[in-house]
Amino acid sequence: MNNKNIAIIAIIIIIIAAIGIYAFSASSSPDKSKLRISTTTSLEDTGLLKEVEAAFEKKYPGVDVQVVSGGTGIALQYGQRGDVDLMLVHDKKREEEFIKNGTGTNRTEFAYNYFWIVGPSNDPAGIKGLNATEAFKKIAQEGQANPDQVKFVSRGDESGTHSREKKIWNDSKVGYKNVTNSSWYLESGKGMGDTLLVANEKNAYTLSDSGTFLSYTKDGKISLVPLITSGKALLNVYAAIPINPDKHPKTNIEAAQNFVDFLVSPEGQAIIGKYGQEKYGQPLFTPVPTNPLPSLITPLVSVSSPA
Amino acid sequence: MANEIIGAVEQAIYLIVTLNPELIEITIRSLYISLSATLIASLISIPIGGVIYYYEFHGKRTLINLIQTLYSVPTVIVGLFLFLLISQRGPLANLNLLFTPEGMIIGQVLLILPILIGFTVTALIGVSNQIKELAIALGANAYQTIITIIKEARYAIMGAVILAFGRAISEVGVAILIGGNIRGFTRVFTTTISLETSKGNIELSIALGFILLAIALIINLMLNYLQGRE
Incomplete structure (x- = not known):
């Protein structure tokens, strides 16, 4: 008691x-x-x-x-x-x-900053040196031909990164709708970190923000390398x-x-x-103000009203 | 795998030994929210469970089935439901509960109510019917009878309370949607773990998981101690 x-x-x-x-x-x-x-x-x-x-x-x-x-x-x-x-x-x-x-x-x-297209260091689709839309097109072609060798992992979660990925597929004339039911295209449905782990496991390409990618490679959790890290299509404002x-x-x-x-x-x-x-x-x-946006970028619409 | 686990254990020990202020703050907040939710939900559920057990009424079986079905409701769905109620576009916007610890308590109460009610009913049904009949025969009214049966079933009910606490402190759906994972205000164990995982701090996440389990162990030992004593 x-x-x-x-x-x-x-x-x-x-x-x-x-x-x-x-x-x-x-x-x-x-x-x-x-x-x-x-x-x-x-x-x-x-x-x-x-x-x-x-x-x-x-x-x-x-x-x-x-x-x-x-x-x-x-x-x-x-x-x-x-x-x-x-x-x-x-x-x-x-x-x-x-x-x-x-x-x-x-x-x-x-x-x-820029989104990065990252992938296995041996770059099976050979995208290094291309621009983002060319690279996505190449990944789609090579993926179709060798779905065992060339894969792409998508966030698939309607995030900002995922929106950009969709846009690049559409701009590259491959078409987002066409890739989603391809065998070489996987959707993780998760955050960036988990998606990078999946891509690493599958030896696949993916689109990542630089911060998450750097923190994962710094600790040696993934062995993917950045392949394309700049260009208009990857600009992230x-x-x-x-x-x-x-x-x-x-x-x-x-x-x-x-x-x-x-x-x-x-x-x-x-x-x-x-x-x-x-x-x-x-x-x-x-x-932004100290470094005006790179001039190759189409001017971003600025709908500001003075405060 | 092994490296990460060892690293996580080292980190867990380091965080505890150095009394990491953020860890202490998150621990207190997690306990405050989940213990309050468990306490409030118990005070609501045990009497309701007693009433459902005592009275025979049309649709009793269906009601119990419905309550048991709600055991499976995903935490995110509970979070979304409450979010729609207390968001600025919702009917309860004026309570200003969104992104507050109190809002999280309400969410966790909603989450664990079905488990507590359902398990209380099951626990009471488990008590021999003779005791109920004896109590009534001795002239006990409904209230006295229910209290007597609850006393008989206290071990099983305490088990339900421990389970409910476990579901509350380990859930992440309500904590993220209602709390918003605001640092220093609504950040709890599970939302920290989910944030650190998405940042790539896997060892830190596992370390936090270990600490959460250690705290749950302490709470459970105390509750068990309480129930094991006459």
């Missing part, structure tokens, strides 16, 4: 302590205005946002930045429904829809879109706009430009 009481008391103490410590840690930041940001996993995964967030909160101590991450599709849903104040995404087509239907106020580009307070009155437009301004300020751009140098030996992003 006595022991039973001790056990009960112990459990109650744990619960109360957990609640107490939790309440204490939550109350240490009272009356802060919250800035909720939804983002794609690739930005969150690289750890860039963590640094930008710390610097921003230092500058604006009254704002508590909360980064919500959960995959591209749901990130866009959060924005569409007004559950967040700001979106940081990299899918131009869908971003423009957001501006058009009035969900977002404006679209500000703050960084870019990150943009910030504050949610329109006219449509969703509860959103914190002031903090959202401050965050966007901070991203493109010299201070924010310096953080973006340096990020990754220490960990991966090369920066993962190129900040």
